[in-house]
Structure formats: C-alpha cells, structure tokens
Amino acid sequence: MKYVSTRGAAPVLGFEDAMLAGLARDGGLYVPEEIPQMAPGDIAALAGLPYEEIAFRVMRPFLGGALSDDRFAELIAAAYAGFDHDARAPLVQIGPNQFLCELFHGPTLAFKDFAMQLIGQLFQDAMARRGDRLTIVGATSGDTGSAAIEAFRGLDAVECFILYPHGRVSEVQRRQMTTPDEPNVHALAVDGDFDACQAQVKAMFNDHVFRDRVHLTAVNSINWARVLAQVVYYFSSAANLGAPHRPVGFTVPTGNFGDIFAGWIARSMGLPIDRLVIATNRNDILHRTLVTGRHDKAGVHPTISPSMDIEVSSNFERALYMAYDRDGAAVGRLMEELSCDGGFPVSQGALETLRETYLSGRADEDETRATIREMHARTGEVLCPHTAVGVKVAAEHRGAAPMVTLATAHPAKFPEAVAAATGYHPPLPNRMRDLYDRPERLRRVPNDLTALQNVIGERVTT
Numbered sequence: 001m002k003y004v005s006t007r008g009a010a011p012v013l014g015f016e017d018a019m020l021a022g023l024a025r026d027g028g029l030y031v032p033e034e035i036p037q038m039a040p041g042d043i044a045a046l047a048g049l050p051y052e053e054i055a056f057r058v059m060r061p062f063l064g065g066a067l068s069d070d071r072f073a074e075l076i077a078a079a080y081a082g083f084d085h086d087a088r089a090p091l092v093q094i095g096p097n098q099f100l101c102e103l104f105h106g107p108t109l110a111f112k113d114f115a116m117q118l119i120g121q122l123f124q125d126a127m128a129r130r131g132d133r134l135t136i137v138g139a140t141s142g143d144t145g146s147a148a149i150e151a152f153r154g155l156d157a158v159e160c161f162i163l164y165p166h167g168r169v170s171e172v173q174r175r176q177m178t179t180p181d182e183p184n185v186h187a188l189a190v191d192g193d194f195d196a197c198q199a200q201v202k203a204m205f206n207d208h209v210f211r212d213r214v215h216l217t218a219v220n221s222i223n224w225a226r227v228l229a230q231v232v233y234y235f236s237s238a239a240n241l242g243a244p245h246r247p248v249g250f251t252v253p254t255g256n257f258g259d260i261f262a263g264w265i266a267r268s269m270g271l272p273i274d275r276l277v278i279a280t281n282r283n284d285i286l287h288r289t290l291v292t293g294r295h296d297k298a299g300v301h302p303t304i305s306p307s308m309d310i311e312v313s314s315n316f317e318r319a320l321y322m323a324y325d326r327d328g329a330a331v332g333r334l335m336e337e338l339s340c341d342g343g344f345p346v347s348q349g350a351l352e353t354l355r356e357t358y359l360s361g362r363a364d365e366d367e368t369r370a371t372i373r374e375m376h377a378r379t380g381e382v383l384c385p386h387t388a389v390g391v392k393v394a395a396e397h398r399g400a401a402p403m404v405t406l407a408t409a410h411p412a413k414f415p416e417a418v419a420a421a422t423g424y425h426p427p428l429p430n431r432m433r434d435l436y437d438r439p440e441r442l443r444r445v446p447n448d449l450t451a452l453q454n455v456i457g458e459r460v461t462t
C-alpha cells in the first residue's frame with residue numbers, strides 16, 4: 001500500500017513514513033494510491049463484533065504490512081482501553097430512523113480521541129522499533145491539544161508540547177491539558193491568540209536546523225493515520241444498522257473535513273452510504289462551495305461550536321484531489337490561487353462530482369440553540385453544540401435509509417451553551433468529576449520564537 005501526495009510532487013511513501021511525515025514535502029496531503037475494497041460478506045460479518053475487532057479488519061489493508069497482525073491488534077487494544085463505554089462508539093436512537101453515533105466516550109470527551117489515541121500508540125511503536133525519539137509540537141484552540149496530551153502522556157519515545165492561547169480556551173479544555181502530570185507532556189500558555197500559536201509552530205518547522213535537532217513532528221488533522229482511524233466507526237455504525245443489505249446515511253459536523261473524508265473512504269471501500277452530509281456552522285465555506293461553485297475565504301466568526309470555526313478546511317484538499325481525478329498539478333494550482341487570491345472557482349466537472357458525493361447544510365447560532373432545546377424537550381437527549389449543528393442539517397436530508405449524525409463531543413465540554421439553551425447544566429462523567437480539583441501544571445511563555453525554542457530545547461537533549 002503506497003501513499004501519494006495531493007499535489008503530485010512528493011515522494012511516494014509507505015504507511016508508516018506517510019504517518020511520520022504528516023504533511024507531504026510538496027505541501028500536499030497523503031492519500032492512498034488506491035482504496036482497498038471490502039466485500040459485502042465481509043461487511044455483513046462486522047455486525048456485533050467488538051469495536052477493536054472491526055477496527056483491525058477495516059484498517060489492516062491500509063498498513064501494507066507495516067506491522068505484524070498481532071502487534072497491530074495490541075496497539076488497537078491499548079488505544080481504546082481508556083474509553084469508558086464498552087461499545088466505544090455506541091448508537092443512540094433519537095427518532096424514527098434517526099440515530100446518533102456517540103464519539104465522546106474517550107479521555108477528552110471528543111471524537112478526536114479515536115484517532116489521537118491510536119496515533120499515540122503507532123508513533124510510540126515506530127520510534128521504539130527505530131530506536132529513535134520524536135518531539136511533537138502543536139497549536140490548539142482547545143480540543144486537539146488536549147487529545148494529543150492525553151494520547152502521548154507517559155509514552156517514552158515522544159516529547160509533546162502544546163501551545164495554546166493564554167486565557168482563551170475554556171476551563172475544561174485548559175484543565176484537560178494542564179492536569180496530566182507525566183513529565184513528557186507540556187502545556188505552554190502563549191501570550192497571544194490562536195493564530196499566534198499557529199504561526200510559532202509554523203516558524204519552528206521552517207527553522208530546519210531546530211527541526212532536525214529535536215526531530216520535530218506534527219499530529220494535526222491532515223495526518224493520514226488520523227483520517228484512517230476515523231473510518232472505523234462508519235463501518236461499525238452501518239453494519240449494526242443493517243449494511244450491506246441496507247444503506248445508511250451519515251451527517252457530519254464539519255470543520256477541517258477530516259471526519260467526513262473518512263466517511264468518503266468508507267464508502268469508497270464498498271460501504272453503502274447513501275448520503276454523506278457536510279454540516280457547517282456559520283463558518284460555511286464548504287456549504288457555499290457546493291452551492292455556488294466558488295471556494296472563497298470569508299474570515300472566521302466565533303460561534304458556540306468553536307471546533308468548527310474555520311476559515312479554510314485543510315482536508316478538503318483531499319476531496320478536491322479525488323474530484324479532479326487525482327490530478328495533483330491541478331490541485332497545486334488551486335491551492336496557490338487560494339493563498340494568493342483568497343479563493344478559486346471549482347471546475348464544472350469537479351463540482352458535479354463533489355455534488356454527487358456530498359450533500360451539505362448549515363446551522364446558524366439560533367438554529368443550533370433551538371435544536372439543543374428541542375431535542376432535550378422531545379427525547380431528553382443532551383446535545384453538544386457541534387452535534388446540534390449536525391442534527392439540524394440531518395433533518396433536512398432524510399430519506400428511506402437510517403440517518404446517523406456523528407455526535408462529536410460530550411455536552412459537558414460546552415456547559416454554558418447547553419445550559420443557555422436548556423436550563424440544564426450537563427455534569428462531567430464520573431471519572432472526571434475531580435477535574436476541577438486536580439493540580440494544574442503549565443508554563444507561561446512569551447509569543448517569541450527563541451523563547452519557545454529554548455523551552456523545548458531544554459527538555460529535548462539529543
């Protein structure tokens with residue numbers, strides 16, 4: 001199994017090297033050269049199996065022998081052992097033929113744990129085999145950083161630094177980053193906003209001497225291994241709802257397009273997904289692209305579903321690559337136009353392909369709050385604001401097949417928005433009840449490259 005770049009000008013790599021590289025050398029994203037197929041009988045056989053077994057069967061063909069079967073099964077088991085629901089990704093019915101797939105039973109209460117926990121195990125295993133160590137540096141506006149710290153805590157081949165904007169993440173998010181006490185994970189509170197954090201990470205990657213000295217790596221949402229881990233719950237949900245005999249639809253609260261692209265991979269492997277619906281908040285560049293045929297930046301507006309507040313959607317490049325028939329040079333030109341002119345027109349052929357592949361919708365702030373309120377009144381189910389965006393859009397795209405909305409975060413992660421809509425204050429799950437009492441450990445750092453490099457350099461001696 002080989003991986004190629006969406007811009008067509010980077011080395012072709014195997015699974016492990018594509019995972020460790022993150023971004024391709026030509027600025028593109030890695031995608032599989034071809035998509036492995038799953039026969040209807042193999043899909044039917046997934047129904048009722050433990051999540052870990054489904055994960056093994058779905059992901060194994062993408063590894064191309066990078067790991068032995070026994071080792072891969074062990075890493076999957078370790079990745080999901082910390083989830084506090086035996087089904088890992090349980091389905092909940094919210095109406096006739098309408099379901100939620102709850103993806104928030106991992107350690108940081110959001111779906112990013114599914115990918116991040118597995119990537120932690122895969123990185124650790126690869127480094128241990130190579131006798132090497134890695135430094136992970138990431139910028140976060142909240143969810144990704146806590147998922148990364150949870151995934152890498154205590155893994156001795158990895159040193160993990162997360163930069164977050166001081167005073168600008170929620171208290172739950174901050175405490176999730178600052179309370180793990182393992183010495184290899186570090187929460188760095190930067191005096192600046194999220195863009196400043198992201199710019200510092202970029203600057204560190206561009207300092208090649210520093211980058212090579214500390215073996216710098218990123219685990220942001222474009223990492224292929226993260227997308228792969230997210231393919232699994234499409235299979236587990238659909239098989240449990242009657243696939244392959246019965247098709248299933250999915251609606252996905254979308255920001256950087258990683259989660260929904262995993263749905264496209266599942267469908268391309270043979271899973272009968274009849275509708276794949278992009279749900280956006282008012283940061284709706286993806287919805288506008290499908291409606292108007294132009295992909296134009298329009299700034300970022302803060303919302304009550306902050307993990308979907310994006311200006312551009314990084315993994316959309318993978319969908320464009322497929323819609324342009326894997327023409328890397330064409331995708332490279334579009335990305336150039338996006339950064340120079342702030343947008344580009346999608347070609348007629350590619351637009352038709354995208355419209356055949358994805359449906360879309362948006363929910364503004366009032367609609368999101370109204371959906372949380374109605375769902376609570378009608379079913380007692382408490383939705384996080386991201387999931388509510390999905391449920392609102394899913395209702396506009398119902399058909400004969402069951403519709404599954406991915407529930408991407410636990411409502412207790414966004415208690416103010418939920419309480420404002422319902423009057424109900426969602427409590428943290430039991431095992432996290434003492435989050436507010438645990439001691440915090442963080443380091444305030446100026447918005448300054450040299451200062452940040454010194455903090456990292458002190459810890460990483462090579």
Ligand SMILES: *Cc1c(COP(=O)(O)O)cnc(C)c1O
Pocket residue numbers: 110111112143221253254255256257258259260307308386408409
């Ligand atoms: C990251 C995130 C999303 C968006 O997922 P993408 O893969 O970036 O599209 C939606 N909801 C929550 C809660 C998230 O953390």
